[in-house]
Amino acid sequence: MMTEGDMYIPTYEDMLDAHKRIEPYIRRTPVRVSDYLNELTGAQLFFKCENFQEPGAFKVRGAANAVFGLNEDQAKKGVATHSSGNHASCLSYAAMRRGIPCNVVMPRTAPQAKKDTVRRYGGNITECDPSTSSREATFAQVQAATGGDFVHPYNDPRVIAGQGTCAKEFMEQTDGMDMVVAPIGGGGMISGTCLTLSTLAPQTQVIAAEPEQADDAYRSFKAGHIIADDAPKTIADGLLVPLKERTWHFVSTYVSEIYTASDQEIIDAMKLTWKHLRIVMEPSSAVPLAVILKNPDAFRGKRVGLIITGGNVDLDKLPWLNAA
Amino acid sequence: MMTEGDMYIPTYEDMLDAHKRIEPYIRRTPVRVSDYLNELTGAQLFFKCENFQEPGAFKVRGAANAVFGLNEDQAKKGVATHSSGNHASCLSYAAMRRGIPCNVVMPRTAPQAKKDTVRRYGGNITECDPSTSSREATFAQVQAATGGDFVHPYNDPRVIAGQGTCAKEFMEQTDGMDMVVAPIGGGGMISGTCLTLSTLAPQTQVIAAEPEQADDAYRSFKAGHIIADDAPKTIADGLLVPLKERTWHFVSTYVSEIYTASDQEIIDAMKLTWKHLRIVMEPSSAVPLAVILKNPDAFRGKRVGLIITGGNVDLDKLPWLNAA
Known part of the structure; x- marks a missing residue:
């Protein structure tokens, strides 16, 4: 390590x-x-x-590694992230393959096609305003409510x-x-x-x-x-x-x-x-x-x-x- | 056989x-x-x-089989065809790989991009009018002048x-x-x-x-x-x-x-x-x-x-x- x-x-x-x-x-x-x-x-x-x-x-690789590495207890609560791009759909896809919940915070201004893809893979979208403060506040609420494991897009x-x-x-x-x-x-x-x-x-x-x-x-x-x-x-x-x-x-x-x-x-x-x-x-x-x-x-x-x-x-x- | x-x-x-x-x-x-x-x-x-x-x-497969199957004498005279599509560029490509001439009869109305591709692969284009009679007459002239082996696009x-x-x-x-x-x-x-x-x-x-x-x-x-x-x-x-x-x-x-x-x-x-x-x-x-x-x-x-x-x-x- x-x-x-x-x-x-x-x-x-x-x-x-x-x-x-x-x-x-x-x-x-x-x-x-x-x-x-x-x-x-x-x-x-x-x-x-x-x-x-x-x-x-490629983001399906990191997303799948996070999702399939969760223990059973955590898996039940699923995963959560904020992203308006490929990480959101790839994390939703990986969660769907494991059959666990995925909560995504996206700005309400994100392209409809991106929202559609997340939903097609079973992701739950919570919309926020397109600002860092709104995103962080909304994400904190979603995570508190679901207990989903936070999977950052890259860090x-x-x-x-x-x-x-x-x-x-x-x-x-x-x-x-x-x-x-x-x-x-x-x-x-x-x-x-x-x-x-x-x-x-x-x-x-x-x-x-x-x-x-x-x-x-x-x-x-x-x-x-x-x-x-x-x-x-x-x-x-x-x-x-x-x-x-x-x-x-x-x-x-x-x-x-x-x-x-x-x-x-x-x-x-x-x-x-x-x-x-x-x-x-x-x-x-x-x-x-x-x-x-x-x-x-x-x-x-x-x-x-x-x-x-x-x-x-x-x-x-x-x-x-x-x-x- | x-x-x-x-x-x-x-x-x-x-x-x-x-x-x-x-x-x-x-x-x-x-x-x-x-x-x-x-x-x-x-x-x-x-x-x-x-x-x-x-x-x-896919037409590069048939074209390459015709081109690389020619004996040395025929290869010197090259190949010839009439086509305004993929066969023309694929035959030119195969001929270029063998280093032999390729003559193509194309209607003058063919898209510039198709002509450019044939020329990029070293094919010589002779233009004809966009009619069957003009194409056949032009092709007969080209073949008589070059002795190129006729490679039909499919038959x-x-x-x-x-x-x-x-x-x-x-x-x-x-x-x-x-x-x-x-x-x-x-x-x-x-x-x-x-x-x-x-x-x-x-x-x-x-x-x-x-x-x-x-x-x-x-x-x-x-x-x-x-x-x-x-x-x-x-x-x-x-x-x-x-x-x-x-x-x-x-x-x-x-x-x-x-x-x-x-x-x-x-x-x-x-x-x-x-x-x-x-x-x-x-x-x-x-x-x-x-x-x-x-x-x-x-x-x-x-x-x-x-x-x-x-x-x-x-x-x-x-x-x-x-x-x-």
Whole structure:
């Protein structure tokens, strides 16, 4: 067990335990390649398709690890979280698979499609106002009423250990990589990737990719301490949240570099992937390819893994069509 | 060797030879599943993602089998075809991989994106007027000038044997299926599927799915002879061409049923697949799911394979957005 002060930091063994625990409930997602994108970048790219998880995002790994790790007493009371994104639907999905309650606090302004997905997986939604104070007050009420175990979207050792199972599969599915690039928001996927690769493949660099318009992780990385933005705005709406202590531990210890890309560069990379890999992925998932296209010298000639984090997109509102 | 009159009909052994020949040049595409679509249909669905071939369509299988089966003398003169769709780009791709010329006759009205793809793979385009007489005259000139070997998009035993390799992989990747549903246009994929399954899994039914607005194969099947339409119009633009003798042989001998779906049903199924499988596929590839949703009793409780034939779509013109 590894701790920093009172903070439990998950270990490689926690990740191995997580993988055994969650394997029946997740997909071993395929790795896609594209000759076209390889020629375009001069690198050998491997795309790990976490958008192909049943609920459409890697977050089912951490969520399932938390849900299926609960003892029977706690399981009866279920789980609870606040999220308006993929964590809410993935936690609902995992809870449904175990047959336990899942309570989610969401801002009343969240997109209807996100609410529908949570409800389809049996999640109970309590709406709050779109402010931090309302969210925290509402969540405290819900948790007091239900006794649900709080599963934070990323600052939770069970969640980080779960996300780390993705990098383990990725290494098994390729003959090793020089670097793995993943998007960074709160840092859950990056932390899990660091957790796994720092033991399994310490020579493989972990690189984070962040939207320019929500570059708090980049600035934190350069400053050497967490900087949290108030209300960043970017097309990559899965990457708005700030780092927390546990994810900062991994980012500050293991990440080699953080690159940023503009919203237009993210949209261009997203469309390029849809066209040449023929997969549906979110703007957030396009940030890694966007930074590779923007910094070709850093990647040329390398074997580079990209984690496609999710595929939940409003097909009626594609970002490259909005400009028209 | 099996013939009907002077017509050579490819055999199971031809398909096995084809698979050995083309394996270095094609992808063993993954099979995707969706709990959501299984619940929706009451069937267990398996989607074989041929849209993930490098040039985005199953047609690379037949094209590569023709190209890599040429002797050295013929290879120097290259290949030739007329097509405005995936066959043109897949044949160009295969020829590029062997380093031989590929000449394609295309109507001058073909979409610029299709022409760009052929040229990206090194194909030489000769434009013709958008009429059968102009196409045939132009093609005769091109072939006389180049001596290129004519590779028909589907009525060619090498092409049918190549397409049959998809069903072989599909059976290896699943624990058997009760039925396999594929779109039908000229009948190349359906014929290859019949060729393979009639030997490898004769208990597995082969079912064809066709657009209502281009239902010549359905009417041929019911009438017992080939009926060719003049100029059908449907959103499923990969399925406009009529059956020919070789594909009629397989359709009339082995196909269990042909179902049809309207353009709106095809668009709905396409959007559903993008949303829940998170793959980019063409309208033509959505016809199998459309007919399953339309005829649930025929598929409920069965293990059903669907062949996703291609993923080359104009991302700026998605059919569900055109109505708005």
